[in-house]
Amino acid sequence: MDQIPKLSTKAALPPITSPLSALNKQSYSTRDLVYDTLKQQILSLELPPGTAISEKEISLGFQVSRTPVRESFVRLAQEGLLEVYPQRGTYVSLIHVDLVEEARFMREHLERSVIRLACAHFPAEQMSALEQNLTLQQQCMKEPDDRRMFQLDEEFHSTLFAGCNKSKTWTVIEQMSVHLNRSRMLRLSSDHHWDHLIEQHSSMVRAIQQQDADQAERLAREHLNLTVTDLAMLRDTYASYFQ
Numbered sequence: 001m002d003q004i005p006k007l008s009t010k011a012a013l014p015p016i017t018s019p020l021s022a023l024n025k026q027s028y029s030t031r032d033l034v035y036d037t038l039k040q041q042i043l044s045l046e047l048p049p050g051t052a053i054s055e056k057e058i059s060l061g062f063q064v065s066r067t068p069v070r071e072s073f074v075r076l077a078q079e080g081l082l083e084v085y086p087q088r089g090t091y092v093s094l095i096h097v098d099l100v101e102e103a104r105f106m107r108e109h110l111e112r113s114v115i116r117l118a119c120a121h122f123p124a125e126q127m128s129a130l131e132q133n134l135t136l137q138q139q140c141m142k143e144p145d146d147r148r149m150f151q152l153d154e155e156f157h158s159t160l161f162a163g164c165n166k167s168k169t170w171t172v173i174e175q176m177s178v179h180l181n182r183s184r185m186l187r188l189s190s191d192h193h194w195d196h197l198i199e200q201h202s203s204m205v206r207a208i209q210q211q212d213a214d215q216a217e218r219l220a221r222e223h224l225n226l227t228v229t230d231l232a233m234l235r236d237t238y239a240s241y242f243q
Helices: 030-043 055-062 066-078 097-120 124-142 146-163 167-176 178-190 195-209 213-237
Strands: 082-085 089-092
Touching: 030 055, 030 066, 030 178, 055 066, 066 082, 097 146, 097 167, 097 178, 097 195, 097 213, 124 146, 124 195, 146 167, 146 178, 146 195, 167 178, 178 213, 195 213
Parallel strands: none
Antiparallel strands: 082 089
16 A cells, blocks of 8 residues: 655645636636646645645635546546545655656657757757757856746757657657656755756757767766766655655
């Protein structure tokens, strides 16, 4: 039987930041609002691993009935972001180390192949987007915002895949990466020294521009293996967040 996670010391639910009144209800359903907001709060660690949540509490926060909340809970549980224990409660899932490694493994091997494709041909529009992204990363480091940095990191890699006509491959990676992404978010928020991360991104762009496929693949491998070292450190520092 799975161990029920202990209640996080940060367990107080954050305020709902996307009220229904601020959205176009015709294009954005209540169910999607609840689901997307909760998922973002879990992935950004606003709702830390081990946090107890309830349908009643969430429905009151959104000022909606329990039906869209219940449907959202089911979807999030299917994605591995919530654990539901009958008669005991619902908790934000702990970060599963094996799933972190499996997602990292898949992403590394796919991205190494994609970056070799980029060295053979990469559209000027996407190259410009990568360069602009690097500029924004540098700016973000001056006034550290870990959520913004995570977003820029995601955009950098998704642009790389898009430039090689592999956007659907990136979508599959994202679907597999909910545990990996929480560990990445935890790493960014725990240490704002992002120089090495940004330098690796810059080196990858230079290798693509120089069409040096071997160098680009080596850099991608090193970049994506940082997770292995980071994970060991994070498990020591945030032991209660991991399964």
